[in-house]
Amino acid sequence: MEYIGFIDEETSNSELYGRKGSTIIEMANIGLNVPPGFIINTKSYKLFLQESKFQDEIFEILSKEYHPKSVINISSKIKDLFLSSNIPKKIISEIRKAFHKVKEILGENPSFAVRSSANIEDSENFSFAGQAESFLNTKNLEEIMLSIRKCWASLFSPQALLYILHMKKMGVELSLLDIEIAVIIQKMINPDASGVLFTANVINNNLGEMMINSTWGLGDTITNNAIIPDVIILNKKNATILTKIIGEKEKKSVLNPEGSSTILIDMDDNLKKICSLNQLQLNKLYHLGLKLEKCMKYPQDIEWAIENDILYALQSRSITTLDS
Amino acid sequence: MEKIGEGFSCSSKTEVSGELVYIKTIEDVVNLFDSAAGKICIVDDAGITTLSPILSELVGTICTTGGPGSHLAIVSREFGIPCIMAIKLNRKNISSLNGKRVLLKHNGENKGFIYLIE
Numbered sequence: 001m002e003y004i005g006f007i008d009e010e011t012s013n014s015e016l017y018g019r020k021g022s023t024i025i026e027m028a029n030i031g032l033n034v035p036p037g038f039i040i041n042t043k044s045y046k047l048f049l050q051e052s053k054f055q056d057e058i059f060e061i062l063s064k065e066y067h068p069k070s071v072i073n074i075s076s077k078i079k080d081l082f083l084s085s086n087i088p089k090k091i092i093s094e095i096r097k098a099f100h101k102v103k104e105i106l107g108e109n110p111s112f113a114v115r116s117s118a119n120i121e122d123s124e125n126f127s128f129a130g131q132a133e134s135f136l137n138t139k140n141l142e143e144i145m146l147s148i149r150k151c152w153a154s155l156f157s158p159q160a161l162l163y164i165l166h167m168k169k170m171g172v173e174l175s176l177l178d179i180e181i182a183v184i185i186q187k188m189i190n191p192d193a194s195g196v197l198f199t200a201n202v203i204n205n206n207l208g209e210m211m212i213n214s215t216w217g218l219g220d221t222i223t224n225n226a227i228i229p230d231v232i233i234l235n236k237k238n239a240t241i242l243t244k245i246i247g248e249k250e251k252k253s254v255l256n257p258e259g260s261s262t263i264l265i266d267m268d269d270n271l272k273k274i275c276s277l278n279q280l281q282l283n284k285l286y287h288l289g290l291k292l293e294k295c296m297k298y299p300q301d302i303e304w305a306i307e308n309d310i311l312y313a314l315q316s317r318s319i320t321t322l323d324s
Numbered sequence: 325m326e327k328i329g330e331g332f333s334c335s336s337k338t339e340v341s342g343e344l345v346y347i348k349t350i351e352d353v354v355n356l357f358d359s360a361a362g363k364i365c366i367v368d369d370a371g372i373t374t375l376s377p378i379l380s381e382l383v384g385t386i387c388t389t390g391g392p393g394s395h396l397a398i399v400s401r402e403f404g405i406p407c408i409m410a411i412k413l414n415r416k417n418i419s420s421l422n423g424k425r426v427l428l429k430h431n432g433e434n435k436g437f438i439y440l441i442e
Contacts, residue, residue, distance in 0.1 A: 068357035072350065158350050162357065162377035170380070196393030202401060203334060203392055203434055213393035225390030226369050228410040231332070247391065247410070251369075301398070321401035 003044040004094045006101075007037050007186070016041045018117025018182035023316050030295050032288065032313045036105060037112065037186030038098045042119055044091045045152055045181045052085035058156075059177060071161040082153035087145060095148075099141055102187070111188040111255070112138045116151035119180045133157075136218070137188050139260045144185060151183045189312055190255055191305035193276040194219030195229060198319060199236070199289040200299035205323045207299065209242065210234045210289050214276045218253040218262060219303060219314075226264065227251050230275050232282065239286040246275055277306075284311045292316050325427065325439040331386070331411030333436030334397035336404050340364070340383040341427040341441060346418050353378060364426060366411075366418060367396065379403045384428045386411050386438065388418075408436035 005017060007028050014022040021039045028034040049055045058078055066074055087095075103110055114135040133154035135147035155176055167174050195214035200207045213222050213229040221227040228247035235242055252267045277285070285304065288311060292300045299322060303315040342364040345356060356363065356378060364384040365375055375385060376399050385400045390409040400407030406428050415421060425441040 068354050071354060158354070159374040159377055162353065165357070166377050166380070198393070211392060213391045222391060222393050223395050225367070225387045225394040225396055225409065228332075228389050229391045229393065231391055250389075301393075321398075321404075 001094045001098070003041055003047070003091045004098045005039050005041060006098070007034060007039065010039075015119055015180075016043070016182070018042065018119050018180075018184075019317070020115065020117035020315055021182045021184050022117075024184060024186075024314075026295075027292070027313050027316060030291070032291070033310060035113070035186040035189055035312055035314070037102060037184065039117070040091070040095065040148060040183040040185070042180035042182050044088075044183075047088050047091065048085070048149075048152065051088045052081070054081045054085060057081065062176060066161070066165070068162060068165055071158040071165070075156055075158045075161055078156040079150075079153040082149050083146075085149075087148065092145070095145070096141065098185075099144065102185075106187055109139075111260070112144060113184075113186050113188045114138050114144060114147040114151060115184045115186075116154055117182040117184050118155065119182070134220070136220070136262050137255045137260050138185075143260055148183045152181050155179055155181055188255065189305045189307050189314075191218060191307050191312075192216065193281070194303075194305035194314075195222055195276075197285050197289050197302040197304055198299070199293040199302070200319055200322055201233060202301075202319060202321060205321075207322070208236050210236050210286065212277070212282070212285060215247070215249050216252050216267065216271050216276045218255075219305060220262070221251060221253045221264070223303070226253070227267075230277070232275070232277065234282070234286055236290075239283060241282070244275060246273065248272060249276070281306055281309070281311070288313060325441060327437055328415060328421070328426075328440050329386075329408075329411045329413040329438040331408040331436050331438075332391060333406070333430045333434055334392045334394075334409050335385075335400045335407035337430045337432060338406055339427065339429050340406055341425060342383045344386075344421050344424050344426045346422045347375065350374060364428065366421070368418060375399070379405070384408075386428075388413070406430070406436070408438065411436070411438065413438070 012022040012026040017039045198211040201209035212232040215229045222229045230247045231245045233243040251264045256263045298318045300316045360378040360381040366386040369389040385407045427439040429437045
């Protein structure tokens with residue numbers, strides 16, 4: 001296939017699969033549990049832009065001077081262009097094939113996480129942490145096709161447009177047209193607990209410690225600052241717990257039981273008070289951290305989820321803020 | 325100086341002061357775009373997480389929820405500015421603090437404090 005790569009069959013290539021997608025492939029290659037799925041590569045995005053005939057229109061919009069107050073209008077105009085254009089037939093036919101192949105493995109009624117993966121996201125001078133779009137619990141082919149176009153359009157979000165203006169003010173000329181987006185489609189995990197694992201203590205830059213943020217349910221509540229998570233600090237030599245702070249975890253993000261997407265519900269009072277990770281799970285996280293740090297040759301910021309005691313690695317990137 | 329809140333210090337341990345701005349929507353970020361320099365922004369759990377476009381001009385960030393792994397904490401560290409997450413304020417109404425000058429302090433470890441100046 002020209003426009004799609006299966007996560008467990010490819011080799012990492014950030015030009016083709018974006019930074020995030022490329023890391024996911026690498027994690028699968030070293031034998032970590034990575035939710036199965038496929039990635040729509042950056043060639044698809046380029047072909048979509050070319051065939052949609054609006055590439056010139058976007059270029060014109062972006063080449064004009066724009067005021068910060070108009071970014072919301074500009075962004076929604078570009079988004080409308082994306083959503084009103086069809087995905088090229090060649091790509092649709094590959095997506096269909098890939099979808100049915102994955103569905104055969106996953107069985108009836110699978111659901112998917114659709115995430116964007118830019119070929120420069122997470123880069124040091126273009127900090128887009130948290131600004132890339134994700135569409136969780138996407139149920140069928142139709143929803144996937146829509147989410148793909150939304151992921152592509154998310155490159156032109158009001159935040160991104162503001163960021164470009166900001167960099168211009170700082171004397172750095174950037175163009176969103178130089179960035180390409182891949183789209184990752186993976187089996188949706190329905191986690192008991194999830195969170196973030198730093199293989200160094202990012203608060204005091206101690207490389208001899210690991211720091212975990214964890215909560216019940218999906219971890220988007222942590223990354224989006226919707227809740228106060230549990231914070232656990234481990235000794236990196238022997239995995240002993242150095243600090244454990246139980247967070248309030250007032251809300252829980254769960255898969256929408258009545259359809260697609262996720263919903264935020266009140267956390268059970270009992271669950272608020274107890275740590276969302278047990279000792280066995282902590283040990284698994286500890287070993288995941290050691291393995292990934294060794295493989296990536298640098299301390300990592302890892303997003304993870306646990307479903308039925310199976311630990312999944314969802315994403316990893318180098319910690320950018322450690323003192324050298 | 326009155327201490328008005330305490331939370332989890334997730335970034336630089338420098339002491340900073342500035343005008344506090346309560347950010348609720350992307351429109352608020354747009355409105356602050358040309359005057360963000362030297363400000364300290366506070367967001368709540370319902371608030372947006374996208375201060376990134378103006379972050380390098382801010383001197384501090386505060387959030388009523390979240391932790392060291394939240395994106396706001398990650399990007400604040402990237403820009404080297406103090407960030408206090410999961411702050412507990414002794415004020416019910418955050419809006420009443422809008423425009424007030426505040427000071428961010430730390431205990432050197434993981435606790436961060438906010439003081440009202442004057």
